[in-house]
Amino acid sequence: GDSVTQMEGPVTLSEEAFLTINCTYTATGYPSLFWYVQYPGEGLQLLLKATKADDKGSNKGFEATYRKETTSFHLEKGSVQVSDSAVYFCALRGDNQGGKLIFGQGTELSVKP
Amino acid sequence: DTGVSQDPRHKITKRGQNVTFRCDPISEHNRLYWYRQTLGQGPEFLTYFQNEAQLEKSRLLSDRFSAERPKGSFSTLEIQRTEQGDSAMYLCASSPSGFETQYFGPGTRLLVL
Numbered sequence: 001g002d003s004v005t006q007m008e009g010p011v012t013l014s015e016e017a018f019l020t021i022n023c024t025y026t027a028t029g030y031p032s033l034f035w036y037v038q039y040p041g042e043g044l045q046l047l048l049k050a051t052k053a054d055d056k057g058s059n060k061g062f063e064a065t066y067r068k069e070t071t072s073f074h075l076e077k078g079s080v081q082v083s084d085s086a087v088y089f090c091a092l093r094g095d096n097q098g099g100k101l102i103f104g105q106g107t108e109l110s111v112k113p
Numbered sequence: 114d115t116g117v118s119q120d121p122r123h124k125i126t127k128r129g130q131n132v133t134f135r136c137d138p139i140s141e142h143n144r145l146y147w148y149r150q151t152l153g154q155g156p157e158f159l160t161y162f163q164n165e166a167q168l169e170k171s172r173l174l175s176d177r178f179s180a181e182r183p184k185g186s187f188s189t190l191e192i193q194r195t196e197q198g199d200s201a202m203y204l205c206a207s208s209p210s211g212f213e214t215q216y217f218g219p220g221t222r223l224l225v226l
Contacts, residue, residue: 098169
């Protein structure tokens with residue numbers, strides 16, 4: 001079945017460092033890909049998405065490109081801030097599967113001043 | 114525009130008791146999803162509704178779990194004869210359709226003693 005694999009955390013960075021969180025997926029057909037973020041004490045929020053190959057999703061300085069050839073959707077940010085500290089989840093929505101999301105295990109990011 | 118709301122936010126119960134959670138989706142969202150998230154893991158799909166019809170149930174949803182969405186508005190998730198393994202965060206999400214962004218509620222955290 002479809003699945004998502006994320007790099008394990010926690011990831012600890014200094015403010016203004018470059019961030020990469022790896023995400024790879026296994027799916028048949030043409031899934032849509034998402035990054036959700038969960039700030040401490042809050043619910044899941046959509047960060048960005050891409051619905052077809054080579055699409056780039058972006059929001060709040062974060063970017064991810066849908067790479068079908070490598071089945072990847074890595075999250076990047078050029079300069080992280082303390083306020084980016086959160087848990088990040090990669091997810092896919094498969095074709096003809098009712099819209100349900102399949103999530104990776106999450107990657108905790110901690111940014112130190 | 115209010116978001117997805119869930120009630121209660123926290124529930125502590127003793128093993129063997131029944132519990133019921135409520136989810137109020139964003140108004141006019143036809144799709145409603147339930148997920149379960151255990152500590153350190155990503156959310157896992159449980160079930161979803163298109164209006165009042167329950168269209169899919171995960172194998173994670175044992176016979177002790179039942180979900181309803183009367184009149185296609187709010188939804189309830191009931192767990193009968195709770196077990197310690199049911200301790201988790203139960204998340205609700207809604208979307209206008211199966212191909213659009215899912216918006217998550219804050220979740221109900223269940224602890225079974």
